[in-house]
Amino acid sequence: MNASKxxxxxxxxxxxxxxxxxxxxxxxxxxxxGDVAAFDRLIVKYRERVLGIVYNMTSNREDAADLAxxxxxxxxxxxxxxxxxxxxxxxxxxxxxNSTLSHLRKNRLRSFFSLESIRExxxxxxELVDALTDRTGAGREAFVRELQEKLNDAMQKLSINHRTVVxxxxxxxxxxxxxxxxxxxxxxxxxxxxxxxxxxxxxxxxPYLR
Amino acid sequence: xxxxxxRKVTVEDLLxxxxxxxxxQEFWERFESEIRAKQLAAIVIRRPxxxxxxxxxxxxxxxxxxxxxxxxxxxTWAGVHYAGGPAAPARSAPGPVARAGASAAQVxxxxxxxxxxxxxxxxxTAAREAARSPGPVVAQIASxxxxxxxxxxxxxxxxxxxxxxxxxxxxxxxxxxxxxARRDVFGSDRExxxxxxxxxxxxxxxxASMDPSGERxxxxxxxxxxxxxxxxAALLGAYRIKQKASYDRxxxxxxxxxxxxxxxxxxx
Numbered sequence: 001m002n003a004s005k006x007x008x009x010x011x012x013x014x015x016x017x018x019x020x021x022x023x024x025x026x027x028x029x030x031x032x033x034g035d036v037a038a039f040d041r042l043i044v045k046y047r048e049r050v051l052g053i054v055y056n057m058t059s060n061r062e063d064a065a066d067l068a069x070x071x072x073x074x075x076x077x078x079x080x081x082x083x084x085x086x087x088x089x090x091x092x093x094x095x096x097x098n099s100t101l102s103h104l105r106k107n108r109l110r111s112f113f114s115l116e117s118i119r120e121x122x123x124x125x126x127e128l129v130d131a132l133t134d135r136t137g138a139g140r141e142a143f144v145r146e147l148q149e150k151l152n153d154a155m156q157k158l159s160i161n162h163r164t165v166v167x168x169x170x171x172x173x174x175x176x177x178x179x180x181x182x183x184x185x186x187x188x189x190x191x192x193x194x195x196x197x198x199x200x201x202x203x204x205x206x207p208y209l210r
Numbered sequence: 211x212x213x214x215x216x217r218k219v220t221v222e223d224l225l226x227x228x229x230x231x232x233x234x235q236e237f238w239e240r241f242e243s244e245i246r247a248k249q250l251a252a253i254v255i256r257r258p259x260x261x262x263x264x265x266x267x268x269x270x271x272x273x274x275x276x277x278x279x280x281x282x283x284x285x286t287w288a289g290v291h292y293a294g295g296p297a298a299p300a301r302s303a304p305g306p307v308a309r310a311g312a313s314a315a316q317v318x319x320x321x322x323x324x325x326x327x328x329x330x331x332x333x334x335t336a337a338r339e340a341a342r343s344p345g346p347v348v349a350q351i352a353s354x355x356x357x358x359x360x361x362x363x364x365x366x367x368x369x370x371x372x373x374x375x376x377x378x379x380x381x382x383x384x385x386x387x388x389x390x391a392r393r394d395v396f397g398s399d400r401e402x403x404x405x406x407x408x409x410x411x412x413x414x415x416x417x418a419s420m421d422p423s424g425e426r427x428x429x430x431x432x433x434x435x436x437x438x439x440x441x442x443a444a445l446l447g448a449y450r451i452k453q454k455a456s457y458d459r460x461x462x463x464x465x466x467x468x469x470x471x472x473x474x475x476x477x478x
Contacts, residue, residue: 069245116231125230170225201221
């Protein structure tokens with residue numbers, strides 16, 4: 001599934017989300033009944049989104065890959081305890097976010113970043129880069145790289161909780177309610193963190209804003 | 211989506227750019243093989259026992275406020291119930307006293323009386339007596355032991371090792387000085403203080419109420435006491451023996467812990 005389509009799905013109304021949750025629940029029931037291979041369908045469905053969350057929180061693609069795999073394994077090991085009180089998506093996200101937060105807290109002093117390249121085959125990103133610069137060729141690539149690093153620096157200057165909220169809302173497209181469920185806090189806290197984080201990001205990225 | 215290239219660029223637009231940071235296709239192939247290996251390992255390898263414990267701790271950590279409140283309440287209750295309150299020592303006293311009473315009863319019971327009778331009857335009686343009597347408990351037990359007939363040795367052999375040793379020592383001691391053996395020489399420091407207080411309650415002489423802590427003071431005090439007050443001299447003699455026993459115990463314990471000068475070493 002394309003990542004942008006997956007992100008778009010998170011923004012749709014609740015009936016479609018409910019259908020998706022029901023489909024996930026059916027697969028979960030199969031896994032709980034002993035069909036281990038059925039879990040692969042869940043991995044393929046959610047791996048890009050899971051990796052995206054972890055990557056944008058850690059800014060390290062190697063750590064992101066390891067943490068995403070570990071989160072899936074944790075979900076696999078604990079799936080017999082999943083009762084369906086929340087959607088599988090929310091449950092999986094909670095595992096992912098908690099694992100990543102735990103990793104970030106353990107390695108607070110270690111800051112080694114390795115970034116993925118921005119793929120300009122995505123029309124949204126291409127149009128955005130067009131809007132930011134009129135350069136072409138190598139100059140354009142250098143500008144994109146510089147912007148990417150600046151964005152990454154600005155994200156890393158946020159606290160772990162603020163970065164998580166920004167990642168889940170702005171990049172992964174979750175609603176305030178869903179973020180509150182995933183992070184086990186109130187909606188007001190989510191809004192407050194988001195507002196504060198955007199203010200900081202705006203100050204950091206001022207040269208790129210028009 | 212940005213329709214007009216000249217329109218205002220916001221933070222949200224810049225953050226949307228991060229959505230386009232995606233790994234290449236070969237990354238997913240490696241990802242899939244690695245996760246399959248980890249999945250297989252998770253199926254095959256058993257999870258360690260502390261994994262469950264860590265999950266319990268995680269639950270406790272998540273609900274730390276109610277858990278903390280419950281722990282604080284339990285600690286407070288335990289503190290009030292077992293340590294605090296004026297009635298607590300009176301309630302907790304019969305336990306060890308009853309055990310001591312049982313030992314004493316085993317030693318002092320007549321030969322004809324069965325051991326089971328002593329075990330069944332003595333603890334309750336001793337505990338009740340201990341609760342009623344205001345005087346030092348161990349003094350009563352010691353005097354009770356002193357009055358035990360010599361034939362009780364045979365009965366004591368059946369008792370515990372502690373009671374056996376006490377009985378043997380007591381019989382020997384009574385042979386050397388029967389008068390002192392009736393007194394509470396064998397009390398611990400706490401009982402000694404209590405018995406000492408009881409000794410000093412009716413001071414017959416002003417000099418007798420003084421604390422003869424040194425040998426010189428003691429030597430000076432003994433001739434100064436009235437000659438007809440034989441009870442005062444006897445009390446002072448008993449006190450000297452008790453004090454010596456207390457000092458001996460103190461030095462013995464100091465020697466055991468190896469306290470000397472500025473150093474402290476423990477020997478086991």
